[in-house]
Amino acid sequence: MLDYSTGAALTIEHVREAHERIRPHIRRTPVLTSDHLDALTGATLFFKCENLQEPGAFKVRGACNAVFGLDDGAAAKGVATHSSGNHASCLSYAAMLRGIPCNVVMPRTAPQAKKDTVRRYGGRITECDPSTSSREETFARVQAETGGDFVHPYNDPRVIAGQATCSLELLEQTGGLDAVIAPIGGGGMISGTCLTVSNLAPETAIYAAEPEQADDAFRSFKAGHIIADDAPETIADGLLVPLKDNTWYFVKTHVTDIFTASEQEIIEAMKLTWKHLRVVMEPSSAVPLATILKHPGVFKGKRVGVIITGGNVDLDKLPWLKW
Amino acid sequence: MLDYSTGAALTIEHVREAHERIRPHIRRTPVLTSDHLDALTGATLFFKCENLQEPGAFKVRGACNAVFGLDDGAAAKGVATHSSGNHASCLSYAAMLRGIPCNVVMPRTAPQAKKDTVRRYGGRITECDPSTSSREETFARVQAETGGDFVHPYNDPRVIAGQATCSLELLEQTGGLDAVIAPIGGGGMISGTCLTVSNLAPETAIYAAEPEQADDAFRSFKAGHIIADDAPETIADGLLVPLKDNTWYFVKTHVTDIFTASEQEIIEAMKLTWKHLRVVMEPSSAVPLATILKHPGVFKGKRVGVIITGGNVDLDKLPWLKW
Numbered sequence: 001m002l003d004y005s006t007g008a009a010l011t012i013e014h015v016r017e018a019h020e021r022i023r024p025h026i027r028r029t030p031v032l033t034s035d036h037l038d039a040l041t042g043a044t045l046f047f048k049c050e051n052l053q054e055p056g057a058f059k060v061r062g063a064c065n066a067v068f069g070l071d072d073g074a075a076a077k078g079v080a081t082h083s084s085g086n087h088a089s090c091l092s093y094a095a096m097l098r099g100i101p102c103n104v105v106m107p108r109t110a111p112q113a114k115k116d117t118v119r120r121y122g123g124r125i126t127e128c129d130p131s132t133s134s135r136e137e138t139f140a141r142v143q144a145e146t147g148g149d150f151v152h153p154y155n156d157p158r159v160i161a162g163q164a165t166c167s168l169e170l171l172e173q174t175g176g177l178d179a180v181i182a183p184i185g186g187g188g189m190i191s192g193t194c195l196t197v198s199n200l201a202p203e204t205a206i207y208a209a210e211p212e213q214a215d216d217a218f219r220s221f222k223a224g225h226i227i228a229d230d231a232p233e234t235i236a237d238g239l240l241v242p243l244k245d246n247t248w249y250f251v252k253t254h255v256t257d258i259f260t261a262s263e264q265e266i267i268e269a270m271k272l273t274w275k276h277l278r279v280v281m282e283p284s285s286a287v288p289l290a291t292i293l294k295h296p297g298v299f300k301g302k303r304v305g306v307i308i309t310g311g312n313v314d315l316d317k318l319p320w321l322k323w
Numbered sequence: 324m325l326d327y328s329t330g331a332a333l334t335i336e337h338v339r340e341a342h343e344r345i346r347p348h349i350r351r352t353p354v355l356t357s358d359h360l361d362a363l364t365g366a367t368l369f370f371k372c373e374n375l376q377e378p379g380a381f382k383v384r385g386a387c388n389a390v391f392g393l394d395d396g397a398a399a400k401g402v403a404t405h406s407s408g409n410h411a412s413c414l415s416y417a418a419m420l421r422g423i424p425c426n427v428v429m430p431r432t433a434p435q436a437k438k439d440t441v442r443r444y445g446g447r448i449t450e451c452d453p454s455t456s457s458r459e460e461t462f463a464r465v466q467a468e469t470g471g472d473f474v475h476p477y478n479d480p481r482v483i484a485g486q487a488t489c490s491l492e493l494l495e496q497t498g499g500l501d502a503v504i505a506p507i508g509g510g511g512m513i514s515g516t517c518l519t520v521s522n523l524a525p526e527t528a529i530y531a532a533e534p535e536q537a538d539d540a541f542r543s544f545k546a547g548h549i550i551a552d553d554a555p556e557t558i559a560d561g562l563l564v565p566l567k568d569n570t571w572y573f574v575k576t577h578v579t580d581i582f583t584a585s586e587q588e589i590i591e592a593m594k595l596t597w598k599h600l601r602v603v604m605e606p607s608s609a610v611p612l613a614t615i616l617k618h619p620g621v622f623k624g625k626r627v628g629v630i631i632t633g634g635n636v637d638l639d640k641l642p643w644l645k646w
Contacts, residue, residue: 032375035377052355052600052602056601275638278602278603278604280597280598280602281601316643318638320638321644
């Protein structure tokens with residue numbers, strides 16, 4: 001029985017166990033390349049397309065690792081979380097695959113499309129007011145009523161081990177990289193990346209990419225302690241949340257550097273990817289390419305893995321079009 | 324030396340030769356699936372994503388087969404074609420890879436973006452008036468001046484053999500199918516599909532999908548002879564051209580049936596694919612899914628290969644948005 005108590009307790013064995021566990025339930029997503037984007041950046045880019053997971057985001061990995069790691073007794077009570085983003089739909093999806101309940105606390109102001117997706121996967125939504133106190137109060141009540149296992153969107157070590165399987169595949173699919181870069185919000189994907197890459201490819205640099213307008217991880221990294229912002233606003237709506245203890249552990253221990261990009265740079269990188277890689281991805285997923293374009297000296301001549309984290313976007317409101 | 328004189332002369336050996344020849348220059352594109360689209364259609368759909376070729380369309384296969392099949396003497400004079408679509412950019416791309424000239428005759432009214440793409444790949448554009456007579460006259464002059472090898476967008480047997488490699492991969496990647504469906508315009512992709520599938524999987528049904536507003540192949544199929552329309556108008560701008568002798572041979576000999584879809588149905592299928600498969604594809608590529616949704620009885624319970632032919636689309640003018 002592996003120790004899942006903290007981020008620091010995680011080993012490459014956790015990642016291998018997670019990969020075996022979730023393999024039947026997730027996709028081994030393709031790695032795409034673009035001669036044109038390579039020419040633009042001077043690097044050789046390998047895009048790991050987690051937007052092509054069935055529920056459209058890498059978060060299905062961590063969610064499946066948590067859901068399918070439960071023993072039958074715990075599983076019967078289901079799982080619960082608070083999230084208004086991809087974690088909510090991916091946890092609902094994983095619970096649907098196992099046939100167990102999933103309770104999600106979500107602000108009543110969350111977009112209808114996100115609520116619809118959670119419900120399509122059988123998730124039960126309890127609405128709260130859009131404040132931290134209301135969310136915590138509502139969540140405590142829901143959890144007390146259902147006894148469901150709490151799966152935090154990113155600070156849960158089971159979730160981090162699940163996200164770590166993405167880099168495991170990326171390293172296999174590319175045969176090795178000089179650097180890997182992923183967006184950073186709460187730090188779940190970056191922590192998983194650190195866990196795998198620091199063990200299997202310690203010479204590979206690990207970069208995180210963050211919106212300038214929600215640069216709490218960048219400032220935390222420079223300051224040496226967690227800084228959490230109250231209510232950042234950015235088009236990269238998957239990257240609003242702050243680091244927590246288990247993800248901060250990986251960021252401070254293994255991340256090489258954190259780069260930031262402006263809203264305009266993110267939108268331009270998003271459109272570039274849609275045009276030349278021809279995949280639909282969220283603004284959050286465009287932040288790495290935006291920072292690569294901004295720091296060509298760091299990446300030039302290098303083999304760089306770029307994790308495209310998600311593809312759930314409102315096709316009626318594309319940010320490069322005027323409204 | 325294989326016989327490339329007519330469509331009827333093509334054999335599975337031509338396809339295997341083409342695949343060996345073009346393999347270093349094209350991508351083995353991924354086959355994507357969507358539980359959601361399967362649930363909507365009642366079928367098991369395997370989407371072969373030719374939109375993920377570097378120049379964004381399957382036409383790179385036929386273009387590379389023609390370009391890399393030339394002996395050095397012929398190659399030195401380059402290649403030439405008339406096209407305002409994906410064939411022009413894919414032939415330019417193939418010629419660039421071999422380092423030979425590519426001359427393209429294109430109406431002066433063609434979209435600037437298409438001209439830019441051809442030029443980005445080193446293609447030389449000669450503009451003509453937007454009429455058949457001007458195009459033919461201009462093309463004859465260009466070809467006489469350059470001596471370039473004429474590569475027809477779809478009626479050239481080398482091109483058909485190249486397009487046929489797409490189904491070769493699709494059959495390998497899926498392990499067999501009950502049916503395969505592709506859009507039909509001039510018939511290059513469908514002919515290649517017929518060539519491969521009739522040889523390697525003769526029990527697999529072959530369907531073609533066409534816009535109602537450019538249904539000349541549908542009417543040709545029903546009438547038993549080629550019907551060519553003068554100037555059809557449809558959002559599926561890759562499917563405007565008529566069948567010719569070599570493609571008509573395959574359509575009349577091997578196609579199981581041709582289905583059509585309305586403009587609205589095409590747009591809805593396009594948006595559905597962007598949303599749930601999360602790839603960027605052209606309206607032309609959405610016609611197969613539109614017809615599957617329209618004829619559920621034909622496809623229900625079947626394993627169906629769906630060829631997504633291209634992903635070059637103006638991201639500033641998406642058809643489901645009002646302008």
